[in-house]
Amino acid sequence: MSAQFTASGTVTDADTGDPLIGVTVIVKGTTLGTVTDLDGRYTLEVPGESARLELSYVGYGSVVLDVSKSDPVGNLKMTSSTSTLDEVVVTGLATTVARRNSANSVxxxxxxxxxxxxxxxxxxxxxxxxxxxxxxxxxxxxxxxxxxxxxxxxxxxxxxxxxxxxxxxxxxxxxxxxxxxxxxxxxxxxxxxxxxxxxxxxxxxxxxxxxxxxxxxxxxxxxxxxxxxxxxxxxxxxxxxxxxxxxxxxxxxxxxxxxxxxxxLGLRDWDADEVEALGGQDALDVFNSGGFRNYEEELFxxxxxxxxxxxxxxxxxxxxxxxxxxxxxxxxxxxxxxxxxxxxxxxxxxxxxxxxxxxxxxxxxxxxxxxxxxFNNSNTNATIGYALAFTYPWEDLSPDANGIYPFGGAGSNVLETTDLxxxxxxxxxxxxxxxxxxxxxxxxxxxxxxxxxxxxxxxxxxxxxxxxxxxxxxxxxxxxxxxxxxxxxxxxxxxxxxxxxxxxxxxxxxxxxxxxxxxxxxxxxxxxxxxxxxxxxxxxxxxxxxxxxxxxxxxxxxxxxxxxxxxxxxxxxxxxxxxxxxxxxxxxxxxxxxxxxxxxxxxxxxxxxxxxxxxxxxxxxxxxxxxxxxxxxxxxxxxxxxxxxxxxxxxxxxxxxxxxxxxxxxxxxxxxxxxxxxxxxxxxxxxxxxxxxxxxxxxxxxxxxxxxxxxxxxxxxxxxxxxxxxxxxxxxxxxxxxxxxxxxxxxxxxxxxxxxxxxxxxxxxxxxxxxxxxxxxxxxxxxxxxxxxxxxxxxxxxxxxxxxxxxxxxxxxxxxxxxxxxxxxxxxxxxxxxxxxxxxxxxDNINLSPLLYDFGQTTWDYDDTDLDPSGQLTNGQYRVSVFGSDARPWIEDxxxxxxxxxxxxxxxxxxxxxxxxxxxxxxxxxxxxxxxxxxxxxxxxxxxxxxxxxxxxxxxxxxxxxxxxxxxxxxx
Missing domain, CATH: 2.40.170.20 (TonB-dependent receptor, beta-barrel domain)
Incomplete structure (x- = not known):
């Protein structure tokens, strides 16, 4: 009969002293192995006069321990490992390997x-x-x-x-x-x-x-x-x-x-002339009374x-x-x-x-x-974001006493859509x-x-x-x-x-x-x-x-x-x-x-x-x-x-x-x-x-x-x-x-x-x-x-x-x-x-949201002047002017x-x-x-x-x- 001996030991956490349950213990180079029990103990029959045990545990990496017939007890305190090389990764549909042995980037x-x-x-x-x-x-x-x-x-x-x-x-x-x-x-x-x-x-x-x-x-x-x-x-x-x-x-x-x-994104920086030109006297009265509503804030x-x-x-x-x-x-x-x-x-x-x-x-x-x-695209002005582009701050879109919502500038009412x-x-x-x-x-x-x-x-x-x-x-x-x-x-x-x-x-x-x-x-x-x-x-x-x-x-x-x-x-x-x-x-x-x-x-x-x-x-x-x-x-x-x-x-x-x-x-x-x-x-x-x-x-x-x-x-x-x-x-x-x-x-x-x-x-x-x-x-x-x-x-x-x-x-x-x-x-x-x-x-993105707001003249940067090379048009005016002939304004980082x-x-x-x-x-x-x-x-x-x-x-x-x-x- 070939020589063999029984190796045994206890495996604990080096920081807490708690026993580690389920640590894999293998005789290196063989299929012989076991796992630690509820008390962190293991017992393993080992062939020969001496052997090298490999102990591994998820989150702790692998440790090699030498045991022999004259010194069969192998106690070990394992330290948690943060090295990515100690992780176990897949190599096939039914096999795994330690990352340090993997040939792929996983x-x-x-x-x-x-x-x-x-x-x-x-x-x-x-x-x-x-x-x-x-x-x-x-x-x-x-x-x-x-x-x-x-x-x-x-x-x-x-x-x-x-x-x-x-x-x-x-x-x-x-x-x-x-x-x-x-x-x-x-x-x-x-x-x-x-x-x-x-x-x-x-x-x-x-x-x-x-x-x-x-x-x-x-x-x-x-x-x-x-x-x-x-x-x-x-x-x-x-x-x-x-x-x-x-x-x-x-x-x-x-x-x-x-x-x-x-x-x-905020509101357009309106002035009285712009309000009157777009909304008439009623809109100007709301503007002068400080009654503008910020529908973006109300919605979002x-x-x-x-x-x-x-x-x-x-x-x-x-x-x-x-x-x-x-x-x-x-x-x-x-x-x-x-x-x-x-x-x-x-x-x-x-x-x-x-x-x-x-x-x-x-x-x-x-x-x-x-x-x-x-939300997202609409060809009927139905989505909330689409309709918001044509909603003006002087409009009162709240329902009346009978719960009926008024029309908005887009032909739809963003508050109504949100509510109903x-x-x-x-x-x-x-x-x-x-x-x-x-x-x-x-x-x-x-x-x-x-x-x-x-x-x-x-x-x-x-x-x-x-x-x-x-x-x-x-x-x-x-x-x-x-x-x-x-x-x-x-x-x-x-x-x-x-x-x-x-x-x-x-x-x-x-x-x-x-x-x-x-x-x-x-x-x-x-x-x-x-x-x-x-x-x-x-x-x-x-x-x-x-x-x-x-x-x-x-x-x-x-x-x-x-x-x-x-x-x-x-x-x-x-x-x-x-x-x-x-x-x-x-x-x-x-x-x-x-x-x-x-x-x-x-x-x-x-x-x-x-x-x-x-x-x-x-x-x-x-x-x-x-x-x-x-x-x-x-x-x-x-x-x-x-x-x-x-x-x-x-x-x-x-x-x-x-x-x-x-x-x-x-x-x-x-x-x-x-x-x-x-x-x-x-x-x-x-x-x-x-x-x-x-x-x-x-x-x-x-x-x-x-x-x-x-x-x-x-x-x-x-x-x-x-x-x-x-x-x-x-x-x-x-x-x-x-x-x-x-x-x-x-x-x-x-x-x-x-x-x-x-x-x-x-x-x-x-x-x-x-x-x-x-x-x-x-x-x-x-x-x-x-x-x-x-x-x-x-x-x-x-x-x-x-x-x-x-x-x-x-x-x-x-x-x-x-x-x-x-x-x-x-x-x-x-x-x-x-x-x-x-x-x-x-x-880069293709950003079409500002264009829709430009059509409604409500864009947050409508009155800025950093797009037109000639410096004559505001941003909103410029984007509308090149619509159909120049796609560059819609491409953004x-x-x-x-x-x-x-x-x-x-x-x-x-x-x-x-x-x-x-x-x-x-x-x-x-x-x-x-x-x-x-x-x-x-x-x-x-x-x-x-x-x-x-x-x-x-x-x-x-x-x-x-x-x-x-x-x-x-x-x-």
Whole structure:
């Protein structure tokens, strides 16, 4: 029999002396291991006369401990680690690795960063400014959120560029569903027929940030290739909180705060002559009596109340762990009769079924309501911001004694719209998943296991729109006579996967991890929008309207794929990964064709080699990675779309179908993406200072485009694969534990990043997209230019670079010059102070709000004189004078410096609990300081929601807000 001995010991926290439960203890170079029990103790049978144990624990890093037959007791006090290199990151669909061994740039966000500094409104709001390589943009200030997320530049022109979100193995739906208010606003009836102008939220906003333990972001194909079809825009992997063995733990927190507008724009600086010229003697009398009303202040200068209550209960034993969390959020908007309410309940269970089988179950139920008001574009002057542009301070828009509102200058009344309309989203959602791990075979050198995952994301969304017939814009020659909207959306998304993992450890310290598996995703989406016009009195049932119409949108997909991956670790010195993914999709022209996408990466821990003797540079790891992925065509690209129409005939009008103007392509290909990423991670002073630099080049081929169709087809355009895009970028991060002693610590970190895109091949003529018209500014797609180029009509004598399109000049770029965030964490005894600054330099917007106010002659800067080169016209007069002939006034710098969040907290230990129970009090703020030179409420805005090549366009949005919150958290 071979020699062996029993190693044992106790693991405690170096600061508190408390036992650490669940510390992983492994005999280095083997599969032999165990975890510490409720008292922090471990016992492990070790082969041979001596061995090296590797102990690891989340938040504490890894420690190596030598034991032998003559000295088998290995007690250890573990110190919490702030080094980013000690984090564990994903390397595949079922494998992980320490960041110090990873060949990819993977961003991580902790629970503290998400919710323990400030109180974010939604999940996406919590991500803003937290990591490099992404542009996360708020598209609306409306309650309930609305965000656009873009990783490493533009990766498609007409396709979906949002990342794939995965929570505990469940693939999430992040759709945006139009509310149907276009029937009232007719926003899509003008220069842009996009119906996504009605300020709708996206469904990732349903996720409760309080449930989250950590987030990992795979920003490019080099890391995300293994995740398949929907990973071309990156992958956001969310892990929720789970129970820990030991005594039951109860936590309750309460947040209460206020919401205020970031800024107000103010009134035009009126004088008596201007008032009389525009409003007559009655207006002048109001002016002379000091009776002007500031409707901007009445509408937006309000204080909303925000309240968030949170309860967590967790615990378990050696076999069963549980975690229950419930959150109730209720907040007012800064506009009357708007607000957001959400209740979220989560139960996570972990069960050790047998010695070889365990399972993790995650369940989440969400119920939310958002009253979003009526904002953004309108061709009927119906939206609040649009009508405000034509509302004059001498008008009295208050209702009379009978509750009847007078007409405003816009033909609508902003107070009436705010008071009487309903535009509500109601969501009922369930997210559930199970992951089972079966260890099929284990010995000293091998572990073979099988992992299966099943996920379900199912929700119903109800859109309720009530626009009473007494609204002023229905009284003025309107044929609608009031509008009722009843939208009903159901979505069911499932994912199934089965992985086999074989880990082999050699006696020479080389390990091999082989993974192979299959996956299936499916989605069924059904939207039914019922609308009624010419309603009776205060009737709110849409079926009682005189005219009822029904529109239905159905889409579905099934994606199937398999993958294989090999990871090799040579003594923690050389790390190699090779993998391949194969997928097919129903949206591809050939739905049965498999497309193969490889990945490969190499990392070298040079500091692990014997020749490395530097005590200053303690980590030096160059790395390189390559990966490919694909994006299926949009749902309609393969088929000829049909729309309903009325066909006159001898017996009257009959219903029929007509083809739309764009022809489907049965041979359409997916967009393919390849990315080369290389960089280095360098740690100084025992990794107290860590510098990471990443450079990448991403190429997208077979870009989906619209080409001019042959006249004989009966179509105007057709879908083709006809272009290539390229993105090049740099990401640099610095993390520094500047000070750490018994009473005080200071950790600081900085991220800097930039991206540059280029249309490297275009097989159709240059064209504009997004926006409304060239005279107002649009995106320009032209070979050799950035995909984010903004262009527009210019006069013949303009000193502007001309595009390939006649009369169209290049006016700006929506891509930021760079972005930077700076975070700091100070801890002094029981006090903590954290803050995060975010700097976005450049990135232009198309700001059309001032133009609308110019038409109404109410612009806040109407009488300034800094635009007209001749100095003869005021700003308002100048902008109106060049309308239609010069788009330059609408292009503005969208950069800013923003204090994203700041929080100050004090923790008290409760004496009766021997210090195990705590009370934490604090105050925090979000968007407290905002510095920008932008002629509106906030440069973070989008009239077209998450549409990446249109999300730099502003038309009278819901103003953004800042928050101050007070916090109480009790842990028992």
């Amino acid at each position: 961003a991580t966000i902790s629970a503290k960063d998400l919710t323990e500094v400030a109180n974010p409104q939604t999940f996406e709001g919590a991500l803003q400014g937290q990591f490099s390589g992404a542009e996360i943009k708020s598209t609306s200030g409306s309650p309930g959120g609305g965000f656009s997320v873009r990783m490493r530049g533009v990766s498609s022109i007409f396709g979906n560029q949002q990342p794939l979100y995965i929570i505990d193995g469940v693939f999430l739906d992040n759709s945006t569903t139009s509310s149907g208010v276009n029937l009232v606003t007719e926003a899509a009836g003008g220069g842009n027929t996009d119906t996504n102008q009605d300020d709708a939220s996206n469904r990732i906003a349903d996720i409760d940030p309080e449930d989250i333990e950590n987030i990992e972001i795979l920003k490019g194909a080099a890391a995300a290739a293994i995740y398949g079809l929907r990973a071309a825009g990156g992958v956001v992997i969310i892990t929720t909180k789970r129970g820990k063995a030991g005594r039951n733990a109860v936590s309750f927190s309460q947040t209460f705060g206020t919401i205020r507008p970031i800024t107000l 200068d309000n204080t909303g109340i925000n309240s968030t209550s949170r309860l967590e209960i967790s615990g378990g034993n050696a076999k069963t762990l549980y975690k229950f969390g419930a959150t109730y959020k209720n907040e007012d908007g800064i506009v009357e009769n708007t607000g957001y309410e959400k209740a979220s309940f989560r139960l996570n269970l972990s069960q050790k079924v047998t010695d070889w089988l365990d399972a993790d179950i995650s369940t989440n139920y969400i119920d939310s309501k958002a009253d979003r008001g009526l 309309i309903t535009n509500r989203e109601e969501v009922d959602r369930f997210i559930g998943g199970i992951t089972a791990n079966a260890r099929l075979f284990t010995n000293e050198r091998n572990v073979v296991k099988l992992t299966g995952t099943a996920g379900l994301d199912q929700y119903s969304l109800k859109n309720i729109g009530i626009f009473p017939q007494e609204l002023t814009y229905f009284r003025d020659e309107s044929t609608l006579g009031g509008v009722l909207i009843d939208g009903s959306t159901t979505s069911q998304q499932t994912n199934l996967s089965l992985f086999g993992i074989w880990s082999h450890y050699t006696s020479t310290g080389v390990s091999f991890t082989t993974t192979a598996g299959i996956m299936r995703e499916s989605s069924v989406y059904n939207n039914v929008l019922v609308s009624g016009t010419d309603i009776n009195g205060s009737e709110t049932n849409v079926d009682q309207a005189a005219n009822v119409s029904v529109n239905q949108t159905k889409r579905s997909f099934i994606n199937k794929g398999f993958f294989a991956q090999e990871e090799v670790n040579i003594n923690d010195k050389l790390l190699l990964t090779l993998g391949v993914r194969a997928d097919k999709s129903q949206n591809n022209g050939d739905s049965n064709e498999l497309y193969f996408f490889p990945k490969a990466n190499v990392a070298v821990n040079i500091h692990e080699f014997d020749f490395w003797g530097s005590e200053t540079v303690t980590t030096f790891k160059p790395r390189i990675a390559y990966g490919e992925s694909m994006r299926p065509p949009i749902f309609s690209a393969r088929f000829n779309s049909l729309s309903p129409t009325a066909i006159p005939g001898p017996g009257g009008t009959n219903s029929g179908l007509q083809t739309q103007s764009t022809k489907g392509n049965p041979d359409i290909l997916p967009e393919t993406q390849s990315e080369l990423e290389f960089g280095a991670d360098i740690g100084f002073l025992n990794d107290a200072l860590v510098l990471s630099a990443t450079f990448y080049t991403k190429t997208i081929d077979d870009v989906l485009l619209r080409a001019q169709a042959q006249p004989s087809t009966g179509f105007t355009t057709e879908w083709v694969n006809g272009g290539e895009l390229e993105n090049r970028g740099i990401e640099i991060s610095v993390d520094y534990l500047a000070i750490q002693n018994e009473d005080f610590s200071w950790t600081t970190g900085l991220n800097w990043w930039r991206n540059r895109s280029e249309v490297t091949r275009l097989e159709v003529p240059a064209f504009t997209t997004g926006g409304f018209a060239a005279s107002l500014g649009q995106y320009l797609i032209q070979e050799g230019l950035p995909a984010t180029t903004l262009a527009g009509t210019i006069p013949s004598n303009a000193d502007v670079t001309e595009s390939e399109l006649a009369g169209i000049g290049i006016l700006g770029d929506a891509e930021p010059d760079f972005q930077l965030n700076w975070r700091n964490s100070f801890n002094y005894k029981t006090w903590s102070l954290d803050f995060l600054w975010h700097w976005k330099e450049g990135g 969208g950069g800013y410096i923003r204090l994203r969040n700041i929080g100050l907290y004090k923790t008290f230990k409760m004496k009766y609990s021997e210090g195990k129970s705590t009370l934490k009090l604090g105050v925090s703020a979000s968007n407290l300081i905002n510095i920008f030179d932008y002629n509106s409420y906030d440069p973070e805005v989008s009239n077209f929601g998450g549409n990446v090549l249109a999300n730099a366009v502003e038309v009278t949005p819901y103003p953004s807000s800042k928050r101050i919150n007070f916090h109480l958290r009790a842990n028992f």
